[in-house]
Structure formats: C-alpha cells, structure tokens
Amino acid sequence: MWDYTEKVKELFKNPRNVGEIKNPDAVGEVGSIICGDALRLTLRIDRKSEKILDAKFKTFGCASAIASSSALTEMIKGMTVDQASKITNRDIADYLGGLPEEKMHCSVMGMEALEAAIANYRGAPAKKEMVGEEKIICKCFSVTDKKIIRAIKENNLRTVEQVTNYTKAGGGCGKCTPEIEKLLKEFWKKQGTKGVSAEKPIEKKKLTDLRRITLIQETIDREIRPSLKSDGGDIELVDIDGNKVYVRLLGTCLGCPTAGVTMKTLVESKLKEFVSEDIVVEETT
C-alpha cells in the first residue's frame, strides 16, 4: 500500500485540467502503455508574451502519475515558457508534498512531457525523438544513458535502486544493472566524491522551505544522532527560524563539559555541510 500524501490523493480523486486543448500551441507526449505510464500534455501559449495561458493533460498511469500530471498543469499555468523550462521533477514532487521513492519516476515523466512540449513549441515534433548519440541502457523501459545521467545529476542519486525509482531503468529484467552501476561510478568519480555508496547530498538549487526542514531533520538523524547515542547522549530538533536551528541535547550530553564544543564541531558543521552554509545552531532548554 503506497503512502500517498493528501495532496496526491486529492489530485488523483479530483484531477484538475484533464483534457485536450483544441489547436494547441504545443504538444508533449511521453511514455506508452507498455511502459506502464503515458502522458500527453497540450498547451495554449500567447506568442507575444510567451505566457502559458492554459494547460491540459491526459494520462495513462497510476495515482501518482495522474496526480503528477495534474500538478504539473497547475504549476505552469501563468508561467512563461522560459520559467516553465526550469521546472524539475523535484519541483513536481515537492508540489505534491512528496512521492514514495518508487514513484519518483512519475514526476520525471511530468518533467519530460513539459520539455517535449516546449521543444515542440520551438519547432520539434511532439513525441521526443532520440538523439543519435544517446544509447539505450534499459531495453525493458527504453531508458537512455542521457536520461539516467540526468536523473543522477538532478536528484543526487547514489544507488542503482534509486536510479530505478526515478527512471525505471533496471526494474524489468535487471540485465542492465551493471551498466547503471558503471554510469553511477563514472558520474560521481567526475564529481570528485566517494562514489556509489556515499550519501552526501549536494544541493545545487535553492531549497524550498519544506526541503530545508526535511533535510535538516534527515541530517540530524543520519549524521549526528548515531555518534551521540553511542556515548549515551541524544539530540532533539526543537525549531527552525530562517537560518537558525534550535536544538536540545539530551541524555549524557546534558552534564557533559564538552557539550558546547560538540554543538559547534559536530552539529553545526554537519548542518553547514549537508544543508546550507549559512546555518547557525543554537542550544535551547
């Protein structure tokens, strides 16, 4: 049973902007029945201002596919083509309040349909054609190396499982898994970080509030709490106000003479590293 947010459930129950625009200014089509999801996006664009006046969608797919498509149309209405071209799959997932990891590929599908539509507006055909240099890595779901690398880059993916969740590659017969691993290793080697198993998130874009808060909590749980717990201590996130993070130390940390040092060297430095350079940590009782 998928753990869907209320927003996903709502947009699946009552999807907005279902349909087709008559004589559309742009059409984007991705997916197929065989793949298990397909999306046809049609747009009405004002040629002068390049503003997206209307957007409609038709989707074949599960609840998150339908919700992602509907969310996309809501997001782009009123944007200029240029603004819309900056939308990533993470934005769609954030708009929905998050998607289960295994369903992230639905948000990727939304982004691809939008790109196809924008390309179509600029003169390309509605259905995305594969560029010559692209190589199909996953035959079961027709996923190219270009798509995989892009997903890795934009979503900071580290494992094959994550790649499957975002692109479906490797989710069929599984024969392409070694190739996916290779792409992962090569990509992260180029970035100069540890590689496939490291979990360091590198956020290149401005974080939304929701992402920031989630990231702070995740970093505390993953990077900070284990080492405190091994000494009998613990830490609790109390509040976040702008770039100030308020925490409370617990357990053996309370009586510890070096607690102040812990705050700066461990807690603050980890949050600066994993979330944002401007974070300041303050202890509260």
Add this chain to the structure above:
Amino acid sequence: MMKKVYADNNATTMTAPEVFEAMKPYLTGEYGNPSSMHTFGGKIQKKVDAARESVAELLGASDPSEIIFTSCGTESDNTAIISTLRSYRDKRHIITTKVEHSAVLNLCRFLETDGYRVSYLDVNTDGMIDLSELKGIIGKDTAIISVMYANNETGVIFPVEEIAEIARQRGVIFHTDAVQAVGKIPFKMTKLPADLLSMSGHKLHAPKGIGALYVRRGTKFTPFMIGGHQEHGRRGGTENVASIVGLGVACKLAGRAVDEEGTRIKKLRDKLEKALLQKIPDFRINGHKDKRLPNTSSMGFEFIEGEAILLRLDEKQIAASSGSACTSGSLTPSHVLRAMRIPFTFIQGSVRFSLSRYTSEEEVDYIIDSLPPIVEQLREISPFGAGKR
C-alpha cells in the same frame, strides 16, 4: 453502501468467527506445550491431533499421519521441494511452470544458482500447460515436478490428476501447491496420486501464520525446519497450537461448505462477469473459461491502469487486486498474465476479484454498479482509447 465489500479473498480471507472462538482457550488459559510430560501440556497434544484429523478429512487423505503442520503455504512449498532434493541427491533437475507462485518460482531461481537445472513449462493464452511438453522434458535426472493446483491470479485449474499420473509412471516425485484450491473445491488424495501437497490456512478462513503439507505415506522425506522432534520429527518448532486448532475448525467448515462454493459462489462470479461484459467495452476475462476456481475472476480493462482502478474502487469501499506493474511491488506486471501472452494493454489494466462463501449477492451487485463509471472516468483521463491511439 458504507460497509466494505471485500473481494480479495485469494489474497487472504476473514478468520471465521467459529475459528476464532475455538482458538481462544489456547491463547489464554490452555497454553501448555504439547511436548511436555505433565498433563497440562500433554493434553494439548490431543487437540493438535484432532485438528490433524480434520485437515486429513478435508483433503480426503487416507491417514492423519500424512499431515505436517507448517507456518504457511510458502514453508510447505519450500519443505516439499527441498526435502525431495535432499532425499534424491543424485537428481538435479526440477520441472515447474512459469505461472507458479513466487514461493515456488523464486525458490527454483535460487536453486538454479546452486547448480540445479530447472525447466519452466509454458502456458497458452488460456493459462493451460501442454502435457506433451511435460512428457518430453522428464528425464532420469528429474527429482521433482511441482505444478500448482489452481492459479492465484486467474483461478485456472491445471489437469493435476493427469500430471500426477504421468509423474508416477515415470517414477518422479510430484508436488502440487494447492494453496488456492483447498477449501474451494473437493479433494480426495486417495484418488489424486500426488506425493506432496501444500495448503495455507489464511486462504480458507483460518488465521495467517499456519499451513500444512500433505506427505503421502511411503514418500521419502527429509526435514526442512530442523530442530526438536515435533510433528514426529518431521518439522521442528513448538506447535502453533491455537492456529492449528483454528485450522482444524476451518477445514471442518470448509468441508461442509465446499459444495456451496462450487455452486452459489460460481453463480455470483459468473453474474459479475456477464454484467460487466455487457456494460463495459474493451474488456476481457483472463484464463480458461471453465477450468477455473469458482470464486476467481481476472479481468482486463484496456487503456487504463490497475492501481488507479483499485484506488477508485477503494474509495467506494471495494477491495480487489491487480496485475499491473504499479501494483506488483516491482516494476514489472504480473508474470502470470505475461506468460499467458495477454496483450500489455490489458495486463496494465487488470483487476482480480475473488469471492468467498461470505460474499453476498448484494455485494456483487454493488461492484457491478460501481465499476463501469470508474472505468469511464479513467478512460476520460487516458490519452488512449478507441481510435485515439
């Protein structure tokens, strides 16, 4: 209708009230261990044996000693196959089908990595296997043939008596995973020449966490769950007394109702299919029309997706399941429907309804009324459709 309509009985069934009542003493005051020397424990052994007799009776077995209690159908399957391989160590070939439950399929795939050779029999578009293909593959090296009695997704019933006969003639052990069939159709092990048979409690209104393995008298057997001397040294582990007692009662109830399953429930299932065939276009029923369990209906709706259908049904309090990729837990759709070479367009939009003796005609009518508007609504959202592809 505010009450939920549960139409997913092949996934699991309600524990019958009589079953639960019978279990209560063994979860409260009567907690003795059947293996104990004192009366408090020892008297429990009699209850376990009484339950064993009830299971044997439902299966039409010649003797209760042919029944071993396990924790579930999966354990029964694992025990049957691994025990056979260990009992015939020089034989390294296994024959099974492409549509088995993952308890058998994944075990076979694992055994392949361990050096065993496995042949997976094909099925046709009705879900049936070709007996001549089977005959052609059996060799001196074949240790076991494992073919399910009835398929969990489509309900298709294999010609198990014939397969068992072929196996017997060639001197090969035959096992059948009858988890979906026991309790739904009559069994007579004295007439069915199978050596091993798996069954599972929670498919026939007993609780989850209990199963049984039928081992024909005289069959070479090597224990799988190795530990104490419970189950006459054949399955270690302190007996799940309460659930065993529950299974015994469930088998008694199933034996009494099995004719009803064959007629009343079949009528309801057929009514459901007939009505939907009339009301919904681009729709098909999967599996052999007649050789099926009486309660199961696997359907395909073109142009729309299974999870979406199930969630819409869920909004109306109707519980069912699907063979689509999104509902499978992996990214691939039902291996059973794929093996039957059913078109992808129907597999992605597949739904399975499985009824029980507790299903009322009113509930079936509610499904008949609810489904067409759901299909229509999802088809409006879909980019595919008659002539729109």
